Amino acid sequence: MQNTTNTNEQYQYGERQIEAMPKKEMTLYNGQLAGYISSFLGVFSFLAVLCFLFPTYLTTQTLREVYNPDFLKIMLQVGMWASILFAVICIVIERRRKLAIVGVLYTSWAHLLGGYSINYEQATDDVFSFGFDWLILAFIISAIICITLEKTFPKYKEQVVLRPKWKLDMVYFSVNHLLITGFMLVGNWGCHQFSWAINEDFQAQIRTIPVILQFLIIFMCADFILYWSHRVFHIYPKLWKFHAVHHSTEHMDWLAGSRSHMVHSVFERSLIMLLLFLLGADKTVVDTYIIFAATQAVLIHLNSDLPVGWLRFILVTPQFHHWHHASDQPAIDTNFAAHTVLFDRLFGTYHMPIKYWPKKYGTTKPLPQTYIGQFLYPFKD
Ligand SMILES: [Zn+2]
Structure with a gap:
């Protein structure tokens, strides 16, 4: 309900102007991509270990029914090592080192809590729970598929992945999946x-x-x-x-x-x-x-x-x-x-x-x- 007028014969359509944000461009060469991959994988590894520790309260019942804990542990192992590897790449390139530190810190905490050799606690069904597992899975799958599509068939090529207010939308994405x-x-x-x-x-x-x-x-x-x-x-x-x-x-x-x-x-x-x-x-x-x-x-x-x-x-x-x-x-x-x-x-x-x-x-x-x-x-x- 922004306005009631739908038609305007005189309207001049045109191209959208996008602000250039070269500093936000994510490439492997400037360390930004490696930094974000490291920090996201670090945070997700930490959350995944929490899911293993408190499955009743942090994982969704429907997804629990189809999980193979051994396969998930292998995925966690890959995630933790990849977080460290990308942190090293980021530090070597010398850009966005803070992101690399976030990745290493969270991966270390995940390791201290038991890491990928953690025991899987049996969950109790029919208890209200947060969807940390759903958030991790949905984010990784959506990011890979959608960003690939956006880069392969872009509409606004100049629009960077880290466009203004992406963090606000990330909060919405997280809340929607957690709840x-x-x-x-x-x-x-x-x-x-x-x-x-x-x-x-x-x-x-x-x-x-x-x-x-x-x-x-x-x-x-x-x-x-x-x-x-x-x-x-x-x-x-x-x-x-x-x-x-x-x-x-x-x-x-x-x-x-x-x-x-x-x-x-x-x-x-x-x-x-x-x-x-x-x-x-x-x-x-x-x-x-x-x-x-x-x-x-x-x-x-x-x-x-x-x-x-x-x-x-x-x-x-x-x-x-x-x-x-x-x-x-x-x-x-x-x-x-x-x-x-x-x-x-x-x-x-x-x-x-x-x-x-x-x-x-x-x-x-x-x-x-x-x-x-x-x-x-x-x-x-
Ligand atoms: Zn609408």
Whole structure:
């Protein structure tokens, strides 16, 4: 809800100007890449050892069910040695030595707590826990895949990985993953308030449908729900203040999508959980949808012009969603859908000049630039 005008025939589209940040460029030659790899691996090794020590409280139950502790210990060993190796490279290159020191310190603490020869404590199920394991896994996998995509198919080549406010988005990424169990508990509680609406005959009917069709039903129903809930958050000023947090990022990339007010995240996730709860589709279909939706949500924020071809006319792609984040006048309050472009086309909010990308991202009114400041922002007048 930045402005109500969607169309502007006179609007001049143009190229976005990116500030050059040569000092933030991460290359092996300037020691910065080695320093960050060392420090991240050091911190993650330390957290991983804590996970081995207190699995009941620091790891997620769903992931625990598929873990092979011996394999994880080998991964921890690789991580700890790699942290030391990259710290040495960083020190030899003589740049960003502080990062190397962080890496060595955390790896040493991980070693002192038992390191990769630590014993695996048996976890107790059904206890509230933080998702430290989920944070480590999601960060490493997302960073490798997304940064590779962004470097292979860049949209704004000049935009560095360490662009302004990346640390704030890293806080959002961490909180979202650490509190995964809390989000699920709230969602489950919300779903069970609607147990009365479950129709077992209807659910049995759904499960007789071929799995591809079941997937399509979930996909389209979720898209419809997400379209309208998103649009409502843009329309009503009180709700917009929650959603404005997500729009406050001025640099789109793999971390930018994590920036979202907790109230808005919990609400959206609970809506989708309720849909899945009431439909009662096949578990494999539900799992496939969740993986697809989570992946698409990250990809559409990438600083990347992915070679999606004709799919851009069907699915929500980076270009489509970048326009949603634009502060260019004709794009304001457009492109609300999460999965396909259908509902924006149908309800008159589609905006995608194929030749252009936004000149500027962010909200027209500036927001606080800290996690706490943004958390409190919607509660203030
Ligand atoms: Zn929005």
